[in-house]
Amino acid sequence: MASEENLPNSYFAFDLLKKLKVPYHVRRHSLKVAEKALDLAEKMDENDVDKDLIEIGGILHDIGRSKTHGFKHAIIGAKILKERGFSKRLSRICETHMLGGLDKEDAKQVGLPERDYMPLTLEEKIICLADKHIAGTKDVSIEQRFEKWFSKYGKTQILTKAKERIDIIKKEIENLSK
Numbered sequence: 345m346a347s348e349e350n351l352p353n354s355y356f357a358f359d360l361l362k363k364l365k366v367p368y369h370v371r372r373h374s375l376k377v378a379e380k381a382l383d384l385a386e387k388m389d390e391n392d393v394d395k396d397l398i399e400i401g402g403i404l405h406d407i408g409r410s411k412t413h414g415f416k417h418a419i420i421g422a423k424i425l426k427e428r429g430f431s432k433r434l435s436r437i438c439e440t441h442m443l444g445g446l447d448k449e450d451a452k453q454v455g456l457p458e459r460d461y462m463p464l465t466l467e468e469k470i471i472c473l474a475d476k477h478i479a480g481t482k483d484v485s486i487e488q489r490f491e492k493w494f495s496k497y498g499k500t501q502i503l504t505k506a507k508e509r510i511d512i513i514k515k516e517i518e519n520l521s522k
C-alpha cells in the first residue's frame with residue numbers, strides 16, 4: 345500500500361477509542377471483531393487482503409459509538425477518522441459495517457442520508473462479516489445472530505436483505521479461504 349497512507353498502529357487505535365470515551369463494552373467488542381476478522385483473513389491468500397487494515401479497521405469500526413449507538417454511528421465514525429486524516433479505507437470500513445451493508449432504500453428507512461453503504465472491498469466485507477459473528481464479545485454463528493434479531497424485531501425486509509447479503513459475503517470469503 346502507498347506509504348503516505350495514514351494507518352495508525354493497533355496501540356494508537358485502541359488508545360483513541362479510550363480517549364474518545366467509547367464505552368468499555370464496545371472497546372472489548374471491537375477487539376474481538378478485530379481478532380475474528382484476522383482469523384478470517386489468516387485463511388486467505390495474503391496477497392488478497394491487507395491484514396493491517398483489517399486489524400485497525402476492526403478496532404476502529406465502532407468508534408462512532410463514542411457519540412451514538414444508533415445507525416448514525418457508522419457515518420459519525422467515518423467522519424471522526426477522516427477529520428483525523430486517517431486513510432479513507434478506514435472510514436469506508438466504518439461506513440459499511442452495519443448489517444450486511446445498507447443500500448439507498450435501507451439508508452432512507454433508518455434515517456441515514458440516502459446513499460449506498462455497501463461493503464465492496466474484501467477488507468470491508470471481512471469486517472462486516474466478523475462484526476456479525478461477534479455479539480457483544482461472544483462468537484456466534486450467522487444463523488444464531490440473525491435468529492436473535494428476527495425474534496426481537498420480526499422478519500423485517502431490512503433484516504431479511506441483510507441476512508441474504510451476509511450469506512453471500514460469507515460464501516465469497518469461504519471460497520477464497522484455504
Ligand SMILES: [Fe+2]
Nearest residue numbers: 405406441442
Ligand atoms: Fe457498529
